[in-house]
Amino acid sequence: MTAASERLDVPQRLEVAGLTRAFGGRAVVCDVSLQVAAGQVMCLLGPSGCGKSTTLRMIAGVETPDQGRILIDGQEVFGPGVNLPPEARGVGLMFQDFALFPHLTVAGNVAFGLVGDKAAKMRRVDELLEKVNLSGFGVMHPHELSGGEQQRVALARALAPRPRVMLMDEPFSGLDNRLRDGIRDATLEVLKAEGAAVLLVTHEPEEAMRMADEIALMRDGRIVQRGAPYNVYNTPVDRAAAAFFSDINVIRGTSRGALTETPFGAFLTPGHADGGEVDIVIRPQHLKIDFDRAGRGPNPTVPEGTPARGVVQRARYLGHASLVEFRMEFDGSILTASVPGVFLPKAETPLWLMIRRDRCYVFPAS
Ligand code: ADP
Ligand code: MG
Numbered sequence: 001m002t003a004a005s006e007r008l009d010v011p012q013r014l015e016v017a018g019l020t021r022a023f024g025g026r027a028v029v030c031d032v033s034l035q036v037a038a039g040q041v042m043c044l045l046g047p048s049g050c051g052k053s054t055t056l057r058m059i060a061g062v063e064t065p066d067q068g069r070i071l072i073d074g075q076e077v078f079g080p081g082v083n084l085p086p087e088a089r090g091v092g093l094m095f096q097d098f099a100l101f102p103h104l105t106v107a108g109n110v111a112f113g114l115v116g117d118k119a120a121k122m123r124r125v126d127e128l129l130e131k132v133n134l135s136g137f138g139v140m141h142p143h144e145l146s147g148g149e150q151q152r153v154a155l156a157r158a159l160a161p162r163p164r165v166m167l168m169d170e171p172f173s174g175l176d177n178r179l180r181d182g183i184r185d186a187t188l189e190v191l192k193a194e195g196a197a198v199l200l201v202t203h204e205p206e207e208a209m210r211m212a213d214e215i216a217l218m219r220d221g222r223i224v225q226r227g228a229p230y231n232v233y234n235t236p237v238d239r240a241a242a243a244f245f246s247d248i249n250v251i252r253g254t255s256r257g258a259l260t261e262t263p264f265g266a267f268l269t270p271g272h273a274d275g276g277e278v279d280i281v282i283r284p285q286h287l288k289i290d291f292d293r294a295g296r297g298p299n300p301t302v303p304e305g306t307p308a309r310g311v312v313q314r315a316r317y318l319g320h321a322s323l324v325e326f327r328m329e330f331d332g333s334i335l336t337a338s339v340p341g342v343f344l345p346k347a348e349t350p351l352w353l354m355i356r357r358d359r360c361y362v363f364p365a366s
Helices: 002-009 052-060 106-111 118-131 145-157 177-194 207-210 229-234 239-245
Strands: 015-025 027-034 041-045 067-073 075-079 091-095 165-169 198-204 215-219 222-227 249-256 259-262 265-268 276-283 287-289 308-319 320-328 334-340 348-355 360-364
Touching: 015 041, 015 334, 027 041, 027 222, 041 052, 041 177, 041 207, 052 165, 052 198, 052 229, 067 091, 067 222, 091 259, 106 118, 106 145, 106 229, 118 145, 118 177, 177 207, 198 287, 198 334, 207 229, 215 229, 215 239, 222 287, 222 360, 229 239, 239 276, 239 360, 259 276, 287 334, 320 348
Parallel strands: 041 198, 041 215, 091 165, 165 198
Antiparallel strands: 015 027, 015 067, 067 075, 215 222, 249 259, 249 276, 259 265, 276 360, 287 348, 308 320, 308 348, 320 334
16 A cells, blocks of 8 residues: 555655764654554564663654754654644644543543534534443543543543544553453554554554554664564564564574575575575474474475484463473574473473474574
């Protein structure tokens, strides 16, 4: 959708180009560019301190970029010679500490940013309270509500003036785990129905996978990868990008003639320098236990390559899967496999492991 609109040169709802900001000589946001279409949710995902909030604050207009341009519906709100104040940008904000006004009712909070006649304001307030499933709560005060209900009031308040762009900074991190999934889904539904372009900041990969149409993975002030959740998870650009989404196993080898020999057989490693070290990266759910051949020894004819033998160190049950750690015979290293359901072999059980070639990633050693 994004690509098609770009081709037709239709302005995106939110466009950011080359955004850059340093504090005390240290670059915190470097050359960040992104586009979000109306009705789309982009998650800016990255570890704490990588520059997510600073990016969001610059788009909101509460932090001034050193360089770059920001356009909303094709109109420049920041750029050379242009710097619109936050209230003139048409953006809605929602932060982790979304403090409601304690002296105002729920309806008063939602109506706070609205202008116009009283009847129109009340209609909008009622419409939003219904959308966030709080019809009838208008007369209550914030202290009478649960954390989750307060969060929904804050969402209604931010959406009330029909912002063209919604900027959300870790909006769910103050909620307890049990509530969070339900509130995320409900929030997504309301955001989609309102049709704003949403830029949501989070340091939690699961939250980004759950919420985003597109993920922008950020590290050290830069966007290192962008794409649909499926693509970012399954085709990471480098080892660190892979490791950000799950634990990983790494097998190091040396590429020779576009092949890397390992205890798991040969891997095709085209494009890697002859004699260059490579890391073969496998997520725990893709490290397969070769039950058929268990104990019968290597079989180089299987498509998964050669099984390698390890002995169980430890097995734990996590509810949806079991996590089994192996000490590998070839070098004593530890590899971890995640097995769906219940699989709890005893310590010292020998088993054969395999790596499917279409389920691993090869990077230059780092
Ligand atoms: P994130 O939201 O990804 O955790 P931030 O954008 O809040 O990261 O911060 C990125 C870096 O910039 C951090 O090292 C932070 O300390 C620094 N930083 C943010 N705001 C300021 C500021 N006003 N003055 C100096 N340093 C700042
Ligand atoms: Mg932050």
